[in-house]
Amino acid sequence: MTTENSAERSVGQIKIVAHDAVTLLQIDRVEKHNALTAAFWGDLRRVLDELCVDQRTRAIVLTGAGDKAFCAGGDIAGFATLTTLESKRAYQIDAMNGFAALETCPLPVIAAVNGLALGGGCELTLACDVVLASDHAVFGMPEAALGLVPGYGVLRGPHVIGRQMTKLMVMSGERLDAQQALQAGLVQRVVPHEQLLPTALELAHRVASNPSLALAVGKGLINRGIDRAEFDYSVEALTVLQASAETSERVQSFIDRKRR
Structure with a gap:
């Protein structure tokens, strides 16, 4: 692994963080377990667009800041600020x-899951091409407790981990530890926590050494069966x-518990 020109x-x-032909993207909001603000999705698309045209990046590693969380999902408090049907739909x-941009990015994307990957965090791993997990990693889609479902996860989960496991989660x-996620097919390799990022960067450099056109074409062909038309149905279902009222009550209850 090289780290020149960082x-x-x-x-x-x-x-x-640039590491020669590999770019590391780190979700950096440690104090909130890297929970995602509404602005994250536009920022992610913008960053991916830039990396796709900069002629230097040939592979991406996506991880979370700190040792506890890859990403704890969407910032629940932000949901309470969406007061109109239009704003809720726009958010979805x-x-x-954002998920689609990650999924269809012509650059290979490797997730390095360093802790909790819940809700939108778990869904981000479903959008990546390869998932490496720390032995401390935990995966879950707990949105039902708030009266919601993971809009992207219900579409991609069946392709990755099967219909029944997706339904269970x-x-x-249900949460999966790293070994259970490996057995389910959500994770491709589990490594000791301290070796996660070096292993992910090493793999990314190995991937990046291959011709970029071959990587982009191969990824596109593997993903060719993905139906983007499903997105519209998911957006409308999540908006409803x-x-x-029940979801609003559960979201507010969650926020109140966090404030205590």
């Missing part, structure tokens, strides 16, 4: 477009759920 910058809550569209909030 450079660091940030776009919103995304820290960007923005998030789905979505309906019960988010606008329901």
Whole structure:
């Protein structure tokens, strides 16, 4: 692994560190377990667009800051600020477009899951091409407790971990540890926590050594069966759920518990 010509910058809550042909994207909001603000999705698309045209980046590693969380999902407190049906729908569209940008990015994207990957964090791993996990990692889609479902996870989960495992995780909030995630097919390799990032960067450099056109074409062919038309249905279903009285009550209850 090489780390020459390293450079660091940030776009919103995304820290960007260049390692020659590999770019590390770090979700950097440690105090909130790297929970995602509404602005994250637009920032992610913008960063991916930049990396795709900069002619230097040939592979991406996505990880979380700190030792506890890859990403704890969407910032629940932010949901309470979405007061109209239009704002709720706009948020869902923005998030789905963010997942789609990661999924369809011509650059290979390797997730290095360093802790909790819950809700939108777990869904981000479903959008990546390869997932490496620390032996401390935990995966879950607990949105049902708030009266919601993971809009992207219900679409991609069946392709990655199967329909029944997706149902178990979505309906019960069942969490998978790193080894269970490996057995389910959500994770491709589990490594000791302290070796996670070096292993992910090493793999990314190995991937980046291959011709970029071959990587982009191969990724596109593997993903060719993915139906983007499903996104519209998911957006409308999530908008209706988010606008329901029960969901509003559960979201507010969650926020109140966190404030105590």
